[in-house]
Amino acid sequence: MTRQDDPRPLDEVDRTLLALLEEDGRMSNAQLARESGLAESTCLARVRSLRERGVIRGVHADVDPATVGRGVEAIVAVRFAGHARADIEEFTAAVPDLPGVVSLLHVSGGTDFYVHVAQPTAGDLRDFVLDHLTTRSGVAHAETSLIFDSRRGRRPLSEG
Amino acid sequence: MTRQDDPRPLDEVDRTLLALLEEDGRMSNAQLARESGLAESTCLARVRSLRERGVIRGVHADVDPATVGRGVEAIVAVRFAGHARADIEEFTAAVPDLPGVVSLLHVSGGTDFYVHVAQPTAGDLRDFVLDHLTTRSGVAHAETSLIFDSRRGRRPLSEG
DNA sequence: AGTGAAATCGAAACTGC
DNA sequence: GCAGTTTCGATTTCACT
Numbered sequence: 001m002t003r004q005d006d007p008r009p010l011d012e013v014d015r016t017l018l019a020l021l022e023e024d025g026r027m028s029n030a031q032l033a034r035e036s037g038l039a040e041s042t043c044l045a046r047v048r049s050l051r052e053r054g055v056i057r058g059v060h061a062d063v064d065p066a067t068v069g070r071g072v073e074a075i076v077a078v079r080f081a082g083h084a085r086a087d088i089e090e091f092t093a094a095v096p097d098l099p100g101v102v103s104l105l106h107v108s109g110g111t112d113f114y115v116h117v118a119q120p121t122a123g124d125l126r127d128f129v130l131d132h133l134t135t136r137s138g139v140a141h142a143e144t145s146l147i148f149d150s151r152r153g154r155r156p157l158s159e160g
Numbered sequence: 161m162t163r164q165d166d167p168r169p170l171d172e173v174d175r176t177l178l179a180l181l182e183e184d185g186r187m188s189n190a191q192l193a194r195e196s197g198l199a200e201s202t203c204l205a206r207v208r209s210l211r212e213r214g215v216i217r218g219v220h221a222d223v224d225p226a227t228v229g230r231g232v233e234a235i236v237a238v239r240f241a242g243h244a245r246a247d248i249e250e251f252t253a254a255v256p257d258l259p260g261v262v263s264l265l266h267v268s269g270g271t272d273f274y275v276h277v278a279q280p281t282a283g284d285l286r287d288f289v290l291d292h293l294t295t296r297s298g299v300a301h302a303e304t305s306l307i308f309d310s311r312r313g314r315r316p317l318s319e320g
Numbered sequence: 321a322g323t324g325a326a327a328t329c330g331a332a333a334c335t336g337c
Numbered sequence: 338g339c340a341g342t343t344t345c346g347a348t349t350t351c352a353c354t
Contacts, residue, residue, distance in 0.1 A: 010227075010228060015228070018221065018228065021220075021221035022220055024219065025185045025219035025220050025221045026185060026219045028346090028347060028348090029347070030347050038322080038323095039322065040323095040324095040347080041323065041351095042321080044348075045321085054224055054227060055224060055228065056221050056222070056223060056224075057222045057223070057224050058184070058185075058222045059184065059185035059186045060181075060182055060184075060185050060220065060222060061178065061181035061182050061219050062217045062218045062219065062220060063178055063182060063215060063216060063217070063316075064216075065317055067170075067213065067215040068175070068318045075265060075274060092309065096313050096314045098313075100313075100315075100317070101315065102313050102317070103310060103311065103312055104311050105307050105310045106307070106309040106310070107234075108306040108308065109303070109305040109306075111305060114274070116313075118317060144269075145267040145268050145269040145271060146267060147265050147266070147267050148266045148268065149252065150263060150266070151252070152262075152263055153258075153262050153264070154256045154257050155257065155259050155260070157225055157230060157260070157278060158228045159259065188329095188331085189331065189332090190329080190331080191330095198339085199340050199341085200330080200332090200340090201333085201341090202338070204331075204332070323352105323353085324352100324353090325352095326350090327350085327351105328350095329346105329347080330346085330348080331345085331346075331347080332346095333344085333345100334341105334342085335340100335342080335343100336339105336340090336342105337340080
């Protein structure tokens with residue numbers, strides 16, 4: 001298994017590699033080595049180590065939902081009735097497997113979860129919320145906000 | 161420039177390639193070709209086309225914020241006083257450049273923006289909200305929710 | 321931990337289908 | 338739009354430091 005909690009602190013070279021891969025996850029090992037000033041073999045070992053320690057959780061293509069027939073994006077704020085642990089855990093386990101779910105955030109405060117979804121049409125969005133969220137055990141309320149525009153942060157997380 | 165709005169519909173092979181790259185953005189062209197049943201040259205051209213058409217917006221390493229010294233994640237719901245276009249546009253342009261911003265969503269409803277941030281400590285989070293969000297022109301209110309847990313959707317967006 | 325050289329394998333361009 | 342060939346570059350291992 002991969003270790004998620006190795007306490008070894010990151011040095012400057014690690015942060016450089018992370019910033020490069022956050023920007024372009026398909027950059028070749030050879031180019032990573034050049035830009036970070038490492039030998040290729042060393043660079044390969046560093047990146048593997050970052051993965052094994054759970055610093056790099058994965059590398060994923062960012063697909064524009066609108067171009068794959070999912071042009072309607074929304075954030076659904078879900079509030080629970082009680083806070084039965086079993087309900088919360090089942091929700092957390094089940095929702096990421098539903099089609100069109102981009103991400104699921106469990107948060108503090110008046111809202112318990114934010115669900116980021118992408119659906120083909122407004123009707124599909126309504127069906128998704130009614131069929132898969134509000135009907136779920138423990139869910140008291142779901143409030144849907146359409147996403148007009150979304151953008152990634154432009155700074156590498158691994159910086160200063 | 162890359163075209164963002166080519167209306168050409170995606171076929172099954174495109175969707176297969178997208179699903180593979182959403183899962184593992186570092187998969188080699190050779191392996192993509194094997195798994196999709198294409199010749200390598202064809203596969204290369206297909207992936208390039210998906211990028212040029214804006215279907216693949218980028219490929220990015222997913223870095224665990226906690227491992228790079230940003231263990232405090234939050235969603236900040238921002239509400240504007242009026243809805244002056246200039247304020248909205250300036251907010252949209254400026255916030256993604258702030259350190260620790262993961263993503264920015266402009267949404268409909270009572271909240272105008274959701275800002276996903278990752279900061280080193282609770283104090284840094286407070287400073288971020290007070291210094292960079294609530295002081296910004298047009299901002300009426302910011303409500304911060306700590307993120308207990310976050311997970312990606314497990315289905316490729318490009319499916320079904 | 322980091323390196324350099326060597327062997328294997330992949331990328332990218334080009335050809336013809 | 339697809340497959341075979343070739344050239345060039347990248348990946349990975351290993352012996353050494």
